[in-house]
Amino acid sequence: MKVLVINAGSSSLKYQLYDMRGETVLASGRVERIGMDSSIVTHEPADKPEVRSVSEILDHVTAVKRVTDMLTDAEHGVIAQLSEIQAVGHRVVHGGEAFSSSVLVTSEVKLEIRKLFDLAPLHNPAHMMGIAAVEANMPGVPQAVVFDTAFHQTMPQSSYLYPIPKVLYRRHQIRRYGFHGTSHSYVSDQAAVYLGKPLESLKMVTCHIGNGASCTAILDGKSFDTSMGMTPLEGLMMGTRSGDLDPAIVPFVMNKEELTLNEVNSMLNKHSGMLAISGISSDMREVTEAMNDGDASAKLAFDMYVYRVKKYIGAYAAAMNGLDTLVFTAGVGENSVALRQAVCEGISFLGIELDAERNALRSKEAREISTDASRVKVLVVPTNEELLIARDTYKLVEQAKTPATP
């Protein structure tokens, strides 16, 4: 079966086409600047050169049409006809409390996703446009949705409730949901496979550290707590996001600086984090480079960033009453030797012993970077959210084909 994975944003749409026999990627690409006059389509077939075109793409229906045209194109395509794509899987950021696993798209599911527009105003409406665009271009093809929040639905109330009036939870569903769930789920499974142990037997912290960043405590094979909250702003210091701060700062700053709600929101989401402290960049590579050249603000940004990762690992080790596996993933987690070293050296009392040589090795495979003697196993596991979306979609479509046994 061939499965198309789609990640639809408000003005962009990323795609990957998988052949599920062997789980190989046949092609990937993206449409950028949807809704503008010079939209860009970048198409990367696995065995052919990349192609790029600029044209007017005013909506998601046209964007999906361009994608399917590319996939079936005589010169740049990878399939002979569209009917070879037997399922489409979508990334959906917010599944609220309605979804604790991936599901096939039905009219009820679409209604539930719509109900969550308030909680994810930037993401869920765009995902719905992606789903509608596939319906328009590929009628009858089953679609599945895979939620960033679903993996964290196992958190106990003591992890997900905020200590504020309970009526706010009842009225507005204000609670911790957590994000990056697809990634935390994927890398925790991979880590258990690598170690040859059942995931249920491990006390694990997974650190997904990219532009956005979150740590998850995994106990009994399930998400027990996670650092992002009702929105992806809470938790670790990130590229441009503040992460945790005293909530009283918000009204204080609004008052002193005469900022509107939108302005303060934008400050905390887009102009804070590593960018604000370093004054240089939100990109870890540039900050590390400046730090190595002696820039004091870059060093402070790096130190604060590391400090907060350490605090979360320590907190989650305490929350689980133990830790035996620590996993790094995503852009920074997979690539920054300096970050992993700084984090691990500072929490050696937990039983973490980093092997400097293993830490410095580069590989696209899951690997251990702790010493053989280290009580806590430290792993780097490359994440692959698209593959998990393709797998879930494939599974759901296959299950739907099998008649239920009485």
Ligand code: ADP
């Ligand atoms: P996103 O959250 O947007 O998916 P990624 O997971 O791709 O982001 O992570 C992007 C981050 O990874 C950037 O801060 C970038 O600097 C960092 N990164 C990528 N490669 C390296 C590297 N070799 N060393 C340090 N940081 C890196």
